Amino acid sequence: MEPKIRTLRDQIDVLNLEILEKLSQRAAIAEAIGELQTQTGSSHYDPVREQEMLDTLTAANEGPFSDATVKSLFKQIFQASMHLEVEQAKKSYLISRAEDRPDTVVRVGEIEVGGNGSPVLIAGPCAIESKEQVEFTAERLASRGVKLFRGGAYKPRTDPYSFQGLGVEGLRIGREACDRYGLKFVAEIMDARDLAACEEHVDVLQIGARNMQNFTLLRAVGRSSKPVLLKRGLSATIQEWVMAAEYLLYEGNPNVMLCERGIRTYEPTTRNTLDVSAVALAKQETHLPVFVDVTHSGGRRDLLVPLTKAALAVGADGIMTEVHPNPAVALSDQKQQMDFDTFDAYLEATGYHKKLTPERHEVYGF
Numbered sequence: 001m002e003p004k005i006r007t008l009r010d011q012i013d014v015l016n017l018e019i020l021e022k023l024s025q026r027a028a029i030a031e032a033i034g035e036l037q038t039q040t041g042s043s044h045y046d047p048v049r050e051q052e053m054l055d056t057l058t059a060a061n062e063g064p065f066s067d068a069t070v071k072s073l074f075k076q077i078f079q080a081s082m083h084l085e086v087e088q089a090k091k092s093y094l095i096s097r098a099e100d101r102p103d104t105v106v107r108v109g110e111i112e113v114g115g116n117g118s119p120v121l122i123a124g125p126c127a128i129e130s131k132e133q134v135e136f137t138a139e140r141l142a143s144r145g146v147k148l149f150r151g152g153a154y155k156p157r158t159d160p161y162s163f164q165g166l167g168v169e170g171l172r173i174g175r176e177a178c179d180r181y182g183l184k185f186v187a188e189i190m191d192a193r194d195l196a197a198c199e200e201h202v203d204v205l206q207i208g209a210r211n212m213q214n215f216t217l218l219r220a221v222g223r224s225s226k227p228v229l230l231k232r233g234l235s236a237t238i239q240e241w242v243m244a245a246e247y248l249l250y251e252g253n254p255n256v257m258l259c260e261r262g263i264r265t266y267e268p269t270t271r272n273t274l275d276v277s278a279v280a281l282a283k284q285e286t287h288l289p290v291f292v293d294v295t296h297s298g299g300r301r302d303l304l305v306p307l308t309k310a311a312l313a314v315g316a317d318g319i320m321t322e323v324h325p326n327p328a329v330a331l332s333d334q335k336q337q338m339d340f341d342t343f344d345a346y347l348e349a350t351g352y353h354k355k356l357t358p359e360r361h362e363v364y365g366f
């Protein structure tokens with residue numbers, strides 16, 4: 001090689017290292033600024049400040065780079081620093097996986113959800129309709145090894161004239177049946193004012209899709225000591241969903257389980273579209289257990305088995321599904337609840353029959 005070129009290239013190598021050193025120094029300072037911004041709750045992006053820096057740089061520019069080139073080079077540096085600050089801010093979220101936080105294992109009585117445990121199953125009717133319906137279903141589910149019983153006493157319904165749930169009476173019915181058959185009771189809370197009643201009767205407080213961003217409710221439930229099942233809103237992004245979970249953790253409740261339940265898309269053949277990537281991402285980005293509600297995501301009985309398999313394949317810690325003694329006469333979700341025989345076939349087809357261990361319960365009737 002021409003010796004002159006070699007000398008010039010050596011100079012470039014030295015300059016590269018100097019630029020790198022300066023860039024690293026600059027990044028460290030930007031990180032320190034980012035930390036202060038996070039502490040004070042101010043935004044990491046300040047367009048006015050950015051414009052000032054660009055103006056100073058172009059004023060000082062004597063070439064050979066054009067002003068536009070200098071701007072675009074520095075814009076790259078600004079963005080890289082911003083990215084660092086945002087990544088650092090993310091680490092400070094309580095839901096975040098960063099800093100090697102271990103998987104959260106939520107305990108509901110003796111049942112452990114999350115970690116490396118076997119996936120659990122929550123089953124039960126959409127709504128608590130009567131004592132007989134609940135007793136009958138609870139008995140059957142317990143005999144199949146189900147440990148977590150669901151049933152809504154407060155039903156968020158699209159139509160204000162459709163069945164709204166039995167309220168506190170429904171909570172009492174559910175509690176009694178669960179106690180009789182050794183089940184844990186999962187029920188939705190719709191209103192922060194019902195917290196005391198729900199805490200008295202329920203083992204897991206469910207926050208429904210339509211209330212995912214009801215921040216008053218999130219804060220109230222976050223102050224409860226009961227485990228929470230937080231459903232994803234029908235049109236919520238993954239970010240909005242995990243931020244809702246952050247509210248619960250921030251208020252002091254560490255026992256939070258996420259539940260993907262399908263999102264609204266343009267596809268009319270299913271009630272919602274099950275977002276399996278959201279399950280994998282939620283597992284990756286947070287340390288919380290993640291459930292999949294296969295009943296409401298597809299809204300179709302014929303999809304319950306394949307959607308369950310898909311959910312388990314992407315790492316779901318549990319499945320939630322609806323079972324009713326006679327779905328044809330159910331007061332809600334007639335099309336998607338399983339009857340008892342369908343549920344038995346479902347357990348077999350999904351492999352859940354091998355995961356569940358039925359216990360004998362002395363039953364004295366009611």
Ligand SMILES: [Mn+2]
Nearest residue numbers: 126322332333
């Ligand atoms: Mn339902």
